[in-house]
Each structure stands twice: as structure tokens, then as C-alpha cells.
Amino acid sequence: MPEGTTLISSDLCAMPFPVHPPTHAECTGAMRSVRDALDLLGGKWKLPIIVGLSNGPQRFKQLQREVVGITAKMLSKELKELEINGLLTRHVQADTVPVAVTYTLASYGKTLFPVIEALHQWGQQHRTHIMHPGAAAMLEEAAG
Amino acid sequence: MPEGTTLISSDLCAMPFPVHPPTHAECTGAMRSVRDALDLLGGKWKLPIIVGLSNGPQRFKQLQREVVGITAKMLSKELKELEINGLLTRHVQADTVPVAVTYTLASYGKTLFPVIEALHQWGQQHRTHIMHPGAAAMLEEAAG
DNA sequence: CATATCGGTATCCTTTGGGAAACCACTATC
DNA sequence: GATAGTGGTTTCCCAAAGGATACCGATATG
Numbered sequence: 027m028p029e030g031t032t033l034i035s036s037d038l039c040a041m042p043f044p045v046h047p048p049t050h051a052e053c054t055g056a057m058r059s060v061r062d063a064l065d066l067l068g069g070k071w072k073l074p075i076i077v078g079l080s081n082g083p084q085r086f087k088q089l090q091r092e093v094v095g096i097t098a099k100m101l102s103k104e105l106k107e108l109e110i111n112g113l114l115t116r117h118v119q120a121d122t123v124p125v126a127v128t129y130t131l132a133s134y135g136k137t138l139f140p141v142i143e144a145l146h147q148w149g150q151q152h153r154t155h156i157m158h159p160g161a162a163a164m165l166e167e168a169a170g
Numbered sequence: 171m172p173e174g175t176t177l178i179s180s181d182l183c184a185m186p187f188p189v190h191p192p193t194h195a196e197c198t199g200a201m202r203s204v205r206d207a208l209d210l211l212g213g214k215w216k217l218p219i220i221v222g223l224s225n226g227p228q229r230f231k232q233l234q235r236e237v238v239g240i241t242a243k244m245l246s247k248e249l250k251e252l253e254i255n256g257l258l259t260r261h262v263q264a265d266t267v268p269v270a271v272t273y274t275l276a277s278y279g280k281t282l283f284p285v286i287e288a289l290h291q292w293g294q295q296h297r298t299h300i301m302h303p304g305a306a307a308m309l310e311e312a313a314g
Numbered sequence: 315c316a317t318a319t320c321g322g323t324a325t326c327c328t329t330t331g332g333g334a335a336a337c338c339a340c341t342a343t344c
Numbered sequence: 345g346a347t348a349g350t351g352g353t354t355t356c357c358c359a360a361a362g363g364a365t366a367c368c369g370a371t372a373t374g
Contacts, residue, residue, distance in 0.1 A: 056286060057221050057237075059293030064217060066296065069331075073208060077201050086351050093201070097333060102352060124340060124350045134299070137292065142200060144288040148281065149203030152210065155278070213361075230321050241363060246322060268320045268370060 063141070066111055071096055071104045073145065076131065076138055079114060083130040105129060113138070207285070210255055215240055215248045217289065220275065220282055223258060227274040249273060257282070 067073055071093065078084060078092040090101050108114050113135035119126040211217055215237065222228060222236040234245050252258050257279035263270040 055221065056224075056290035057218055059290045059297070060217055060221055060286060061293070062297055063289045063293030064214070068212070068214070070208065070212065071332095073204050074201055077204055080200075087349075098352060099334095099354085100332065103332095122350095127351060137295070141285075141288040141292050142204060144285040145207045146200035146203045148285050149205070149207030151281070153203070153206055215362095231319075242322060243324090243364095244362065247362095266320095271321060 067138075067141070069104070071100055072108065073138075073142065075101070075104055075108065076113065076135060077142060079129060079131040079135070080139070080142070083117075083128045086127050086129070089129060108135070211282075211285070213248070215244055216252060217282075217286065219245070219248055219252065220257065220279060221286060223273060223275040223279070224283070224286070227261075227272045230271050230273070233273060252279070 074093050074096075075089070078089050084092065086098075086101070090096060090098060093101065096104075105114070105116070109116055113132055115130050115132050117128045117130065119128065218237050218240075219233070222233050228236065230242075230245070234240060234242060237245065240248075249258070249260070253260055257276055259274050259276050261272045261274065263272065
């Protein structure tokens with residue numbers, strides 16, 4: 027595993043002497059957790075890569091074809107970060123030539139499925155919402 | 171409402187002549203939707219802002235205090251984009267002085283609650299996962 | 315009189331994200 | 345002999361994201 031990078035950045039609520047009285051959503055609620063998650067999953071590629079691995083292990087080039095548009099450099103970089111954070115594992119099979127490198131979603135990575143699912147559902151609904159507004163109005167009413 | 175910007179960027183699957191045979195996850199699955207959602211919600215501040223509005227309408231400065239660390243410039247910019255996409259509404263009360271501007275989560279914005287919830291849950295669990303590894307092992311086993 | 319609040323805007327600046335292309339050694343295939 | 349595929353790294357470069365600071369006119373508060 028490569029050397030470590032960031033783990034948590036927004037430790038606002040862990041400060042010994044809070045600078046200001048914590049506001050409603052700040053320390054009580056979802057704000058901090060959401061930002062923690064975003065620190066790890068933010069950027070253009072991390073989630074798409076995880077989606078690409080969700081149907082089973084993939085080799086590098088294979089994965090690059092799956093995640094359309096990503097360059098080898100970015101894929102390599104993102105894979106390293108995801109591995110550091112324990113979301114996937116990298117396995118090198120040295121007996122073949124050239125060596126076969128396989129990336130597998132770790133069990134911890136699979137805990138992201140609910141997040142992926144939610145984003146997937148929303149993104150899908152958003153597309154129809156844009157294409158013909160009013161079609162998704164029922165959904166809104168339910169939530170409104 | 172300000173003038174329009176992006177709506178959908180990854181229209182890979184809508185191309186008249188697909189450059190390559192669609193791979194498994196690419197057109198069939200979650201990849202496209204997730205990327206659509208990410209286009210809209212990506213960046214450091216959009217989701218935190220929505221969280222900040224999830225407990226009721228907020229005025230500008232109020233919201234800026236809630237979303238700790240955001241500058242007025244960024245908040246202003248992000249609010250515009252979120253309004254363009256119909257996730258929130260901006261209301262100006264002109265009879266007071268100085269004018270009071272209120273931002274309210276639109277019903278369409280509330281359809282993001284499942285996404286927020288998922289991220290919130292995961293981020294929360296991730297924090298404990300880091301603090302004392304092994305505590306969240308049960309969760310992983312359930313998903314693994 | 316000085317200071318703070320309101321909702322921003324304008325300007326300048328740095329950092330990061332991310333793309334393009336070349337390149338590596340080796341093998342298999344045409 | 346040329347080409348493609350394997351798993352990347354390296355270099356160069358640009359655009360976008362985002363931070364810091366100053367400022368606006370009005371009003372209220374000390």
C-alpha cells in the first residue's frame with residue numbers, strides 16, 4: 027500500500043475551544059459527516075471508478091475502457107488514493123507476462139453501495155426531470 | 171432566475187453512432203446516472219449548502235455562518251447555480267431595509283434527501299472506522 | 315463618532331484538477 | 345517488420361476552483 031495521505035479534514039467540532047457556539051446543523055447534524063464523505067469521494071472520477079468495479083474485479087485497461095474518458099494518469103492516481111483509504115485492493119499476478127494487475131472492490135468499498143444507489147436513483151430521475159419537466163412532478167410532491 | 175448553464179454533460183450514450191460497443195456498466199448501469207448527479211452536485215460546497223437549508227429557510231449571512239469556511243463569493247456563486255437547477259428558491263423581501271434575502275430549499279431540492287442521508291450515514295461510519303478500526307468491521311462483513 | 319450587520323460584487327491570486335502526448339519493456343499477432 | 349496490448353510514469357500545460365481582501369450604501373447599536 028502506498029504512503030498515507032488525508033483521512034479527515036473537517037475536524038471543526040473536535041476543536042478543544044470552539045471558536046463560536048455551534049450552529050444548528052453544524053455539529054448536531056449531517057454537515058460534518060457529509061463533508062467527511064465528500065473529502066474522500068469528491069472529484070470527478072472516484073465514484074465512477076467504484077461503479078466500474080461494482081460488477082467484479084477489473085484489470086487496469088479494462089477499467090479504463092469502462093470509465094469512459096478517464097486518462098491513464100488519472101486512473102492510476104485515483105486508484106492509489108482509493109487503495110490508501112481501503113476501498114479497493116490491488117493484486118499483481120506476477121507469473122504471467124506482462125504482469126496482470128487486478129483491482130477489486132474491498133468489503134469496505136462495498137459499504138458505499140447505498141451512496142452509489144442514492145446517487146444513481148437521483149441522477150436517473152434528474153435526467154427525466156430535465157427532458158420532460160412535469161414527469162417527475164409526482165416525486166417532488168411526495169417529497170414536498 | 172439567472173441565465174442557464176449546464177444541464178447534462180455526459181451524453182455518451184445518446185450519440186447517434188456509438189464509437190465502441192457499450193461495455194457492461196457504461197450504458198446499462200449506474201455509471202451514467204452517477205456522473206449526471208455528480209455534474210450537478212460536484213464540488214466542495216453544493217451538498218453542504220443544501221444540508222444547511224434542510225432545516226428551513228436561511229438568510230445569506232446566516233447560511234454563511236452555518237456552512238463553516240465558505241466565503242461570500244463562493245456562497246453567492248453556488249447559490250446561483252443551485253437556483254438555476256431548481257434546487258432552491260431565492261426570495262427578496264424588499265419592504266425591509268436593508269432588504270432581506272431568503273433562500274429556501276425547493277421541493278425538487280428535497281428529492282436529494284436520500285442522497286444526503288446516504289452520504290451522512292457513510293461519512294459518520296467512516297469517521298468511527300478511522301478512529302478505531304475494527305469497530306465498523308461488522309458493517310463490512312454484512313456488506314462483504 | 316465608531317462599529318457591526320445586511321447581501322452581496324470586484325479584483326487578485328494560488329492551488330488543484332485534470333487533459334495530451336510521449337515513453338517504457340515485453341509479448342503476441344498480422 | 346509493423347502493430348497492438350499490457351500497466352503504468354513522466355512531462356508539460358491549461359482551465360477551473362477556490363481563497364483573501366476590499367468595498368458598497370443604509371441602518372442600527374454602542
